[in-house]
Amino acid sequence: LEVDLGLGSLERLELVRRLEERLGRPVDEQAVFTARQVSELLSQSQARQSQQKTLVSGRQMPARPLQSQTLLEALVYQAEQQPDQTALVLLDGDGEAAAPSYSELVAQARRLGAGLLALGVRPGERVAIMLPTSLDFFTVFYGCLWIGAVAVPLYPPMRLDQAEDFILRQDAILQNSGARVLVTLPALGPMAELLRRRSSLHTITSPRKLAGAGVAPMADLDDQSLAFVQYTSGSTGKPKGVPLTHRNLLTNIWDIGTGFAMGCNDVMVSWLPLYHDMGLIGTSLGSFSHGLPLVVMGPEKFLGRPARWLRAFSDYRGTMTAAPNFAYAICAHKLKDEELQGLDLSSWRIALNGAEPILAETTRAFVERFEPYGFRPGTMFPAYGLAEATLAVSFNPIGRGTRVEQLLLTSDGRLEAGQDSFVSSGLPLENMQVRIVDASGAALPERRQGRVEVAGDSVMAGYFGEPRRQGRWHDTGDLGFMLEGELFLTGRQKDLIIVAGRNLHPHDIEASVATLDGVRPGCVVAFGVDHEGSQRLVVLAEAREGHRDLAEAIRAQVQQVVGLAAEVVVLAPRTLPKTPSGKVRRAESRQRYLENGLRPPRLSGKWLARAGLAWLEGSLPRLSWAARSAYSWGCALACWGELKLGQPLERAVPRLFGRLGIEIEVRGCPAAAANLCVVANHASLLDPLLLLAAWPELRFVMAESGARHPLLRGLVDHHILVRRGLGEADQALAQMTSALRSGACMAVFPEGGIEAAPGLRSFATGAFRATAASGARLQPVAIAGSRELMPQGQWVPARGR
Known part of the structure; x- marks a missing residue:
């Protein structure tokens, strides 16, 4: 649906809605894509029962553990003060998957920590965590902290057509972090095994395997100990590691608590991914450290049915959340009134909007849509933050709502009265300093645009593996201005477009184009390219199916x-590269445009095959005969798939034979692979593979019937086929002669097909005639032993030489 028709998450949401209208009842959004019949869809879709659940009634919130030096001490404090209080509620669809208490969370973390110790993990070593939103993630994360290890959260693979991008980016993270252990789910084993072979990883394990090793003592840590490394999503380049100490984290977490005025009646609700700083630190670690219940669901649950997020506030009397602007836009514009029946948002008091540009229209539309359900305008809470500052930098005053100023930004960075809307990101947090500087680093007064710099105890000292920052100020790369002590953002320095002396911010253009009918939401990017000493404006936009004639409408909108x-x-849909959190990679989009490389992704068979082979090879000693047979054929077929994709096999083929227990010995010196015709005896289906081990550049000439064999079918692009019929042999001979003249390396089995009986058969003369006519060289080869390893009629090769 998404690749062929461009039906993204919003369009799939609309599809589910229309089905519900026709069927007259709610349906499960996952079942829509798995059920084969309407009856099966209905059986998998249970009617939702709305029911309020109390998490905080009548409880006394313990004092904030300000004396705690580490995240662990803060968690243990909560477990001691309120052991039976629910720490988090994990929502799975419309029901609860788990609801552990603080004491249970600590106990499981101790067990997971013991499992890591048993693997040889020592304090300071990095442990990669590739898990979805689940209780396992939290227990493994705190288990790392429990023994003094450094957690490295990774995002799980989202889609098969992004397999190559996933492998390359996660490999870069693992190489940079030096993680030796990866904790993941068995279902992700193939991808994990491939990552292990490309990086410093030594061990791949799962939460279940770690849980049976007893309990671990808590490591002796202080506030300067490294807690985890947060990797940026890479929307502006290669992911970089942000090393965060316990002091960085707790300083920011206590400031967030002050900015939110957290109290005993608060309940945090979140769907944000746990590999993202706002989801992990802002909603999760912040809630645990303050002793507040966290109601959490995976991002896929929100995207599948956004009303779940709002229902969680109604059902659990949620009071706080954090989300990017697009989440509020979806709820404001895409939800139907029928989905909101019985909704009560009167408990909601903090709706933090951040992580991407905040649109005044979105905040206004959300308030208008949900005021009838008890949502108050003052609940809207614009904010600013970045991973390099741990998370939060500035907050809106509680209860004020969105502050919007109508101004004009001149080409020299000054502010005048105008009609452009700028949303305030609020005041700097208690332990955070913010300033605006010009290109020389000099501080600017209010109402002047410049680069935003931050300083404070929660700001990192430098990227992981790189030199420490010089000076106390960190350059965020963002542009903004101060007005009455509040921070207003205008864009990013590197994204600024300068056309005819005018400074243009791409987000304003992108937001306007995204309103056009037929443009896919979140799939517009604007940038400048050098042109005659200035820049020209370029806009890329993905179109929904049936809306390809958008260019004129977009030009008019930009004008x-x-x-x-x-x-x-x-x-076409899904052409623009994006980060795991869904942001368009502007710099990469620009580079692909310049290189004429804007094409939709395709299912990366190469990387999926590599992942499958890597996992199977590691499991081979434990497999049954039947499984080894399947593995043997899987190896061969995947190997052909690599060749079909144009991948070199200089290392793949010898490794393949090595894994199958087949030893190859090449006697003599193979001729250079150019203008060469290799002729060999033919006794087994292994023979083409054996020749490829010596000449990876070979192209084969064979009968059409042989090329259809499952083992050889993947080589079709490398064949010259000899078909039956009048003149077909002459045509194949002409093709081969032409290929040899162009410098190709050809392989021919002059005997034709294989037979069970040993010995040579009569040779056809086509190879000799083509060699003579083209002036190429002829290389006779004798293959010995292949018939014994895999004779005709046998499907599994034996071990041997």
Whole structure:
């Protein structure tokens, strides 16, 4: 649906809605894509029962553990003060999957920590965690902290067509972090095994395997101990590691508690991914450290049915949340009134909006839509933060709502009265300093745009594995201005587009184009490219199916917004590269545009095959005969798949034979693989593989019937086929002669097909005639032993030489 028709998460949401309208009852959004019949869909879709659940009634919130030096001490304090209080509620669809108390969370963390110790993990060593939103994630994360290890959260693979991007980016993270252990689910074993072979990983394990090793003593840590490394999503380049100490984290967490005015009646609700700083630190670690219940669901649950997020506030009397602007936009514009029946949002008091540009129209629309359900305008809470500052930098005053200023930003960075809307990100936190500087680093006064710099105890000292920052101020790369002590953001320095002396911020253009009918939400990017000493404006936009004639409408929209002509490129769905959190990679999009490399991703068979082979090879000693047979054929077929994708097999084929227990000995010196025709005896289906071990560049000439064999079918692109019929042999001979003249390396089995009886058969003369006609060289090869390893009629090769 998404690859072929461009039906993204919003369109799939609409599809589910229409099905519910036709069927007259709610349906499960996952069952829509798995059920084969309507009856099966209905049986898997249970009617939702709305029911309020009390998490905080009548309890006394313990004092904030300000004396705690580490996240662990803060968690243990909560377990001692309120051992039976629910720490988190994990929502699985419309029901609860788990609801552990603080004492249970600590106990499980101790067990997981013991399992890591048993693997040889020592304090300070990095442990990668690739788990979805689950109780396992939290227990493994705190288990790492319990023994003094450094957690490295990784995002799980989201989609098969992004397998290559996933492997390359996670490999870069693992190489940078030096993690030796990866904790993941068995279902992710193939991808994990491939990552192990490419990086410093030594061990892959699962939460279940770690849980049976007793309990571990708590490590002796202080506030300067490294807690975990948070990797940026890479929307502006290669992911970088942000090393966060316990002091960094607790300083920011206590400031967040002050900014939120957290109290005993508060309940945090979140769907944010746990590999993201706002989801892990802001909603999860912050809740645990303050002793507040956390109601959490995976991002896929929110995207599948956004009303679940709002229902969680109603059901659990949620009071606080954090989410990017697009989440509020979806709820404001995409939900139907029928989904909101009985909704009560009167308990909600903090709706933090951050992590991406905040649109005044979105905040206004959300308030208007949900005021009838008890949502108060003052609940809207714009904020600013970044991973390099742990998380939060500035907060809106509680209860004020969204502050919007109508101004004009001049080309020299000054602010005047105007009609452009700028949303305030609030005041700096208690232990955070913010300033605006010009290109030389000099501080600017209010109402002047410049680069945003931050300083404070929660700001990192430098990226992981890189030199420490010089000076106390960290350059965020963002542009903004101060007004009455509050921070207003205008964009990012590296994204600024300068056309005819005018400074243009791409987000304003992108937001305007995204309103056009037929443009996919979140799939627009604008940037500048060098042109005659200035820049020209380029806009890329993905179109929904049936809306490819959008270029003129986009040009008109850009002309209306910024008064400039733009080069517009309309793209197929899923062409623009994105980060795991869904942000368009602007720099990478620009580079692909310049290299004419904007194409939709395809299912990466190469990387999936590599992942499968890597996992199977590690499991081979434990497999049964039947499984080894399947493995043997899987290896061969995957190997052909690599060749079909144009991948070199200089290392793949010898490794494959090595894994199968087959030893190859090459006697003599193979001729250079150019203008060469290799002729060999043919006794087994292994023979083409054996020749490829010596000449990876070979192309084969064989009968059409042989090329259809399952083992050889993947080589079709490398064949010259000899078909039956008048003149077909002459045509194949002409193709082979032409290929040899162009410098190809050809392989021919002059005997034709294989037979069970030993000995040579009569040779066909085609190879000799083509060699003579082309002036190429002829290389006779004798293959010995292949018939014994895999004779005709046998499907599994034996071990041997």
